[in-house]
Amino acid sequence: MKKMNKVAYLVALASTTTLAPMATSQAAGTITFGEDQYISVGFGLRGSYSNIEDAASDGGNTNDFELDSARLYVSGSLNKYIKGMFNSEKSGGNDSFQIIDAAGIFQFTPDMALWAGRFLSPSSRANMAGPYYTSGDGYWANITARYGWNGGTIGRDDGVALVATAFDQRLAYSFGLFEADKIFEFSGLGNEAGRGGNATNPNQDDDLMYAGRLQYSFWDKEPGYYGTGNYLGTKDIFTIGVAGRHKGDGAASTTAVGDYSQWTVDLLVEKKLAAGAVSLEAAYFDYDTDDVFLSEQGEAYYVSTGYIFNQKVGWGQFMPFVRYQSFDSDAGETERTDFGVNYFIDGYNASVTAVYRDLEREGLADQDQFVVSMQLQF
Template sequence: MMNLKKCALHTAVAMACGLGAQLANAGATINFGEDKYIGLGFGFISSYNSKEDAVNQGSDRSNDFALDSARIYISGSFNKYIKGMLNTEKSGGGSAGSNVEVIDANVQFQLTPEVAIWAGRFLSPSDRANMAGPYYSMGGGYWANIASRYGWNGGVIGRDDGVAMVTSFLEDHLNVSFGAFEGNQIFRFSGVGAQSQSSTHKDNLMYAGRVQYDFWDAEPGYYGTGNYFGAKDILAIGVAGRYKKDGVVSPTNVVGDYKAYSVDFLLEKKDVGPGTFSAEAAYYYYGTDGVFKGEQGHAYSAGLGYLFQEQVGWGKFMPIIRYQKFNADGVTSYNSTTTAFTNTTGGGASKRFEVGTNYVIAPYNATLTATYGKEDTATASNKDFVRVALQMQF
């Protein structure tokens, strides 16, 4: 879709899962002529996690090392009009028994400089957190599956099979995307026992769209980022939505419509004192027609960061703070062994607060993150946690 020879910004698109507007050098490119190339790269996130009362029947603190993510990136270009990508990820919700699966496999037809068609498996238009992904978020690592729920729970690590029109206008200040997708894994890791469509249910498509406007510097590209580490001045607002009729099917064959929309905000200003200040916020609504009350409700997230320009050792320090909350309409639980399904009203709030710092060695490609926080969910009532994550891309 994009010409890598124009700028290193576009190199990040092809090499790092097509993750849009980044100043990164992730991967190596083998050229075969004008607008003909193959790009290769890989990335991983490894972490240490310690949680209060998480083992020994809730009486002892856990201490765990985990491989949160492992990705291989392959991109290619036939000419300036036809490009594609093939990317893999360690799946399974971070569990020890996870496998490797394809998360991106698509072709991009650049019809005009402003209009492209994406087809295959890729990120459907959605909120900034999902479009940025774990490697391009301000705090590093994976979401806690609290506010931006589709990014972790929906599809294949936020991806879906379908087709979308991706457009940009006003010198990349206005970006509009809209598409139709399969949408049959919306609640993949939720544990609510959601059923995909079968011969007894209608096979409707899921429609998704996003509109974003940048008031200051422009953000070219479809996939996005949550932070520019002082490379740009950003003031952006995005609105996204998705809908699938009969897209919610419970284990007891109760059917409802799936709908979700969000509004997100990002501000980043360089040269604020001795560094760069950033602020992000988002609001979400999820609807299931009451079929899964634990996946239905309003969510909020907000974060602040400050990147000091002075280098200390190998990198620069970036203190961060983040808050997420999901006010679910109830609690939904499903036991796959006994097939017991419950759906109750009330008591479904989840929240997570964390504070810490990034140590940015190379933006997007080498970052060490350490945070301390508190979380209050159905499985962890106001428990503290410590997380140290190493993120690298090559």
């Protein structure tokens, strides 16, 4: 029986629609106990080889194999009203696993649910899709989608959110309240910000973060809360989304306190053609830290385009892509251009990607990177 390949994504679909499979997905292991009662288990992994210019300790190029990510997915359903998910992640150089998703989903109606626990707060498409469901090299737009890269537990927060759809699922909206105590977890601010940018400061209030997202699909519908960055030629998509976050006193150092806010607008267009499908993804971001952290304050945008060929070559389909990212912070600009090709063997279940990156950072020498990555999900 075909279901979603990523079990967390399967449960996410339950928040706004029936559990219908996507054309690019494959089954996880599912044990059914009765009507609307089941437990599903799956796992995913990402590994890569990278050659990075002038990044070695002797000034030469680095050559590294890396287990970039390993995930365990578990979901379950007590009945058609109460569901849940539990997902863990090993990422980067840390071999310990983290709990990234642990949420209960209370389905009031087919079009409205309440999520509670730890999960992705409403945000940009890039953050909602994450590294396993992007059209690029298996990594989200981390130069521009700052919260997905820096904030929370791999972009997740503890909180509660209303997740709903309207107008035959063309309009999707979500709004929630979250702890958000690790906004700058991996920002490179060091001891200046303390853990998560919340250094000890007697003037800092313990406010919650408000987060929301609104999107409308003009062509094919995009049901579900957790999203995807590309449908790989299975749908015609024209969707526009807006999202925002705000946390009073969310930016705090030992010497200053300010509010943290961000907002974004994003676009995904995909069109099936005779020989394949062309796609365009774009987004604009605005970040404000009340001048507390200038390196995390500014404007960012990215543009990505790709073309997936219908014709299989060997086991799978080729998809060349180009992506450009720019983050113009108040402390300097960072730009990255990616030229790559995906080879999808079984959609997002099995793929290989080769990408060349040109990284430009203000005040630093340009850096060339070459990465070959592999993704598997079961």
